[in-house]
Amino acid sequence: MTSFFRAEVDAMTGYIPGEQPKSDSKIIKLNSNENPYPPSPKVKDVLQNFDWEWLRRYPDASATDFRNAISEVLNVPTDWIIVGNGSDEVLNLVIRACTNSQSKVVYPMPTYILYRTLVEMQPAQKVEIDYPEDYKLPIDELVKVDGAVTFIATPNSPSGHIVPVEDLRELATRLSGVLVIDEAYVDFASSDALSVVKFDNVISIRTLSKGYSLAGIRLGFGIANPKLLQGLYKVKDSYNIDAIACAIGAAAMRDQDYKNSCAEKIKISRVKLSEDLRKIGFKVWDSQTNFLLVQPPQGNAEYLYLRLKEQGILIRYFQQEGLEDKLRITVGTDEENQVLVEALIGLYPSPYQGEGKG
Known part of the structure; x- marks a missing residue:
């Protein structure tokens, strides 16, 4: 079929945004770096x-x-x-x-x-x-x-x-x-x-x-x-x-007072989430944002991303050179972060023993 587009457009992959769950779903969404708190x-x-x-x-x-x-x-x-x-x-x-x-x-x-x-x-x-x-x-x-x-x-x-x-x-x-x-x-x-x-x-x-x-x-x-x-x-x-x-x-x-108060809560949660992830073996890069770049102990980032998705937790996995073994995790509320950490602890043994490696 003849293309209607410029050659450059045909050759493009296009930007792929983070997954968006349905509005009525109970998904914990930690993949698009959205603020977990409501607007002012x-x-x-x-x-x-x-x-x-x-x-x-x-x-x-x-x-x-x-x-x-x-x-x-x-x-x-x-x-x-x-x-x-x-x-x-x-x-x-x-x-x-x-x-x-x-x-x-x-x-x-x-x-x-x-x-x-x-x-x-x-x-x-x-x-x-x-x-x-x-x-x-x-x-x-x-x-x-x-x-x-x-x-x-x-x-x-x-x-x-x-x-x-x-x-x-x-x-x-x-x-x-x-x-x-x-x-x-x-x-x-x-x-x-x-x-x-x-x-x-x-x-x-x-x-x-x-x-x-x-x-x-x-x-x-x-x-x-x-x-x-x-x-x-x-x-x-x-x-x-x-x-x-x-x-x-x-x-x-x-x-500004409201925005700054929410930002401070996220910074505090960022520190706590970093500590919790390091305790279960993750490498965590220092962050000045509302997300963390992390590397699982065995680098099987895609496996963990898929398993968490099955449990209703969305994080970001990039199929990109240099990031194949890493995940980006948005800092959510303390309750959301705790659910994530507990899910990872539950998955921790399986990826590193026998056929669970991915």
Whole structure:
């Protein structure tokens, strides 16, 4: 059959998101790094009191109220902010505005695999540089590529490590192209990279999906010099953020006390879950996120992923080079984490004795 698609699209695998159980299922979902706690009560107030009149009109194309809230909280000018339908859209805007088929896009691996998908869609030329075992940023290798766009996730997924700000500053000064600092998990980290946006070629991208418990409304934003944002606005959809999302985002952003309290609970649970997993033999990488990268004692990650799924517990297994023997586990509530640990203890003997090895 004749294909209707570009050759690049035919050749793509496409991004594969984490499994989504049915809404009425009792699955313990620890595979997509969602926040286990509900959004701010102020979000509920917005939904209950939303003026339906705004639903018949086009929304504010610039998401002004949400941008004002971001400006107030992060102390950045509103004209330094662009809003996207999730941070993924802002990542996509950078690729669409800054690359063509001759451009190189570079990022260290393993990292957020959507970068690869976005590059292949453009199409541009992807250059993937391996992280060393200690996850120290390979600055020289990244600079040598001289990419039109360089993606750095910090904290990184799936490793959970944070890139030192001084490394990001050095990278920004040595690159001729755009440096994208993806801070999706910054709300669970000990530091941020916002200061690096002082460089004209740097954009920091954040989301409300993780720290603010708003993955369901798809809302993110980028912070950069207005000269860099000019090109992104040219390729942005006119009305990419709906009126309800804008109102919800502004309310959630302004309730920093609630967001921070939930983040602190997750950090405490992260430490406890790390300790529990290490006690049963797992290697656990230090994390600055709301998830853990772990390696089972015998490295049979896919086996454990499948067995846990049978028991109604979803975690993330990546069939990807360098991750075949590892799992990514979202930090849930303490009750969810305990169910996971008890399930793993129950499975612990079987994978390592005789035919149970997988």
